[in-house]
Amino acid sequence: MADSGDFLRQLKKEIKLWVSEGIVSSEQEEKILSRYKVIEEAEEKAGSSKLITVISIMGSVLVGIGVILFIASNWGIIPRFGKLSIIFLSLFSSYALGYHLRYEKKNFPKVGGALIFLGTLIFGAGIFLIAQIYNITVHYPNGPLMWALGILPLAYLLRLKTILFLALADLIVWLPMELTFHISSYDSGMIYFTMFLFMGVCYFALGLMQFQFEYTKELSKIYTILGAILILGAGYIFTFEIAKERVKTGGDFATFIFGFSLVFMALFLLNLFFVKKDKFILVENVVLLFLFVFGIWYLLTIPSESERTRGDFFIVLVNVIYALIIVGTIILGFKKKNKIYINVGLFFFVLDIFARYFDFFFKLLPRSIFFIVGGLMLIFGGVFLEKKRRKVLKSFNIEEEKV
Amino acid sequence: MKIKFILLVLLQCLLLFGMIGMREVWISTGTKIKLKCVPVDPRDIFRGDYARLNYEISTLDLDSLNCNEKFKRNDKIFVSLKKNEKDYYEAYSVSSIKPDEPIFLRGRAKYDSMTNSKWEVKIKDENGEVKIFHPQWFYGMKNGEKVTFCLDKQGNVLSHYKENNEYPQKCYGEDTKSVSGVIEEIIETKYQTVNVEYGIESYFVEEGSGRFIEAAPRSKEILVEVSLNKKGEGLITGLFIDGKKF
Numbered sequence: 001m002a003d004s005g006d007f008l009r010q011l012k013k014e015i016k017l018w019v020s021e022g023i024v025s026s027e028q029e030e031k032i033l034s035r036y037k038v039i040e041e042a043e044e045k046a047g048s049s050k051l052i053t054v055i056s057i058m059g060s061v062l063v064g065i066g067v068i069l070f071i072a073s074n075w076g077i078i079p080r081f082g083k084l085s086i087i088f089l090s091l092f093s094s095y096a097l098g099y100h101l102r103y104e105k106k107n108f109p110k111v112g113g114a115l116i117f118l119g120t121l122i123f124g125a126g127i128f129l130i131a132q133i134y135n136i137t138v139h140y141p142n143g144p145l146m147w148a149l150g151i152l153p154l155a156y157l158l159r160l161k162t163i164l165f166l167a168l169a170d171l172i173v174w175l176p177m178e179l180t181f182h183i184s185s186y187d188s189g190m191i192y193f194t195m196f197l198f199m200g201v202c203y204f205a206l207g208l209m210q211f212q213f214e215y216t217k218e219l220s221k222i223y224t225i226l227g228a229i230l231i232l233g234a235g236y237i238f239t240f241e242i243a244k245e246r247v248k249t250g251g252d253f254a255t256f257i258f259g260f261s262l263v264f265m266a267l268f269l270l271n272l273f274f275v276k277k278d279k280f281i282l283v284e285n286v287v288l289l290f291l292f293v294f295g296i297w298y299l300l301t302i303p304s305e306s307e308r309t310r311g312d313f314f315i316v317l318v319n320v321i322y323a324l325i326i327v328g329t330i331i332l333g334f335k336k337k338n339k340i341y342i343n344v345g346l347f348f349f350v351l352d353i354f355a356r357y358f359d360f361f362f363k364l365l366p367r368s369i370f371f372i373v374g375g376l377m378l379i380f381g382g383v384f385l386e387k388k389r390r391k392v393l394k395s396f397n398i399e400e401e402k403v
Numbered sequence: 404m405k406i407k408f409i410l411l412v413l414l415q416c417l418l419l420f421g422m423i424g425m426r427e428v429w430i431s432t433g434t435k436i437k438l439k440c441v442p443v444d445p446r447d448i449f450r451g452d453y454a455r456l457n458y459e460i461s462t463l464d465l466d467s468l469n470c471n472e473k474f475k476r477n478d479k480i481f482v483s484l485k486k487n488e489k490d491y492y493e494a495y496s497v498s499s500i501k502p503d504e505p506i507f508l509r510g511r512a513k514y515d516s517m518t519n520s521k522w523e524v525k526i527k528d529e530n531g532e533v534k535i536f537h538p539q540w541f542y543g544m545k546n547g548e549k550v551t552f553c554l555d556k557q558g559n560v561l562s563h564y565k566e567n568n569e570y571p572q573k574c575y576g577e578d579t580k581s582v583s584g585v586i587e588e589i590i591e592t593k594y595q596t597v598n599v600e601y602g603i604e605s606y607f608v609e610e611g612s613g614r615f616i617e618a619a620p621r622s623k624e625i626l627v628e629v630s631l632n633k634k635g636e637g638l639i640t641g642l643f644i645d646g647k648k649f
């Protein structure tokens with residue numbers, strides 16, 4: 001949904017340009033702006049609509065946590081039937097009220113959206129309540145999976161980013177839980193990070209695909225952000241010595257590799273051959289393919305018992321690739337005029353610098369110099385990055401959010 | 404859109420009702436059995452307080468159950484059960500294939516099956532009397548050396564130490580007694596065990612009362628009532644401490 005406050009800010013900026021170009025006179029400028037005066041006054045009095053969204057979502061999250069904690073305390077006074085009734089009643093009422101406010105009366109769309117989001121939280125609480133009542137421990141990962149699958153259709157029907165975020169986050173929680181059932185206790189933790197890399201690649205590819213359709217354009221951003229964070233986050237682990245470890249001893253996770261490969265290949269082909277509106281999509285897809293193949297290669301080339309670890313060359317190579325991907329993400333952000341790419345890229349850029357600084361210099365320099373230089377680097381680095389970031393964002397004509 | 408919205412919400416409810424219905428049918432049609440357990444500890448962030456249950460059949464002695472199979476972590480394990488004279492069920496055979504017997508539980512190996520040792524130590528005390536003890540472990544001692552066993556009231560071995568005149572030791576704790584003697588014979592018997600998870604290891608209780616079950620003295624008998632379905636999956640339906648339903 002278009003934010004009227006954002007629109008007004010944009011309009012003001014544009015209109016100045018129009019006046020200077022002689023498209024409209026300053027009289028007309030005033031006339032046009034006065035049309036939107038109501039919005040401006042409302043924002044001044046009541047705070048921006050972004051703030052309302054944030055506050056009502058925070059409210060929903062708090063109530064949701066409350067419901068989960070209420071269930072967790074498992075009071076014996078309330079019978080099983082009573083607890084289930086509470087869940088179903090609160091589920092229905094928050095959905096119904098939310099829908100009414102957002103789509104029927106339309107007077108509180110933000111609060112309505114937050115209430116529907118609360119409904120999806122209560123749905124999850126219901127799953128855990130039932131698991132508690134029946135003492136279910138049999139295959140517990142099914143809980144988050146059911147939660148995600150149960151609310152995903154709702155996210156698409158109503159096009160609510162909050163619900164989509166919750167569903168995708170549930171799946172991120174589900175993945176490692178399910179994975180522990182398939183690998184042995186001796187297996188390296190790197191398997192988890194490789195799977196997160198696969199998941200990130202798939203999320204990102206899904207984001208790219210959905211960006212091309214008007215209906216899913218807004219939703220696609222959630223996929224891209226989470227995808228980028230998963231890829232760069234998992235990749236970060238690969239830049240450490242730990243990635244040299246032996247990976248596998250006897251676990252059976254072929255199904256995971258097969259599943260992710262199938263999903264990714266389908267998305268890759270779709271993105272490449274059927275959706276071609278974006279000129280960057282080829283580059284992005286090739287990078288994703290490279291990352292995916294890297295993951296597969298990593299899992300398949302397991303150092304043998306006699307070698308125990310991969311060589312130093314591997315770590316150097318991974319570090320170079322990782323740095324390139326971060327720089328690539330930031331450049332892509334410039335080209336696509338997308339501040340999210342830039343922010344995510346910069347965040348991991350700082351993390352990477354920090355880690356490498358520790359890796360290389362901690363042993364070489366005397367402690368005091370190590371900390372002073374490190375501190376100064378962060379302070380000046382921070383100033384530099386902040387300046388750079390402002391400049392970049394300014395060039396997109398986007399005013400920084402004050403929230 | 405309204406109709407679609409309502410349909411999706413109903414779908415969510417259907418999922419929840421499905422979870423409930425499945426369990427209710429399971430409880431009403433399943434075979435009820437009781438299992439003996441030793442509880443341990445903690446807290447589940449989503450689901451509140453629960454007692455972690457450890458059953459007698461959670462660790463299986465494969466040799467005494469005449470099972471030669473080796474199990475890997477996450478392998479399926481079928482445990483056939485028989486009722487004993489104390490009214491609860493015990494394992495009497497183990498297999499990786501579904502058994503023909505009507506009452507069995509299905510579980511997963513928690514770790515690869517492993518080799519453990521049972522010890523039997525014969526000593527001759529000062530009066531020349533030969534006594535036999537079963538310590539948990541017994542390494543680093545030879546026949547002819549002098550050893551002291553620390554025993555609890557029931558006569559179980561709590562610990563042991565080698566007699567050494569330079570560093571005299573004694574048994575600690577109340578109600579312990581010690582028996583010393585010269586080692587006559589040490590017999591180590593190796594046997595295979597496997598740790599099994601049946602999916603009935605958590606029992607959810609009201610906040611704050613989990614500790615009560617876990618802290619129940621060892622002398623108390625804790626039995627868990629489980630409803631078994633035909634596939635050998637269990638669902639906890641009750642917990643009894645010394646015959647009283649908790």
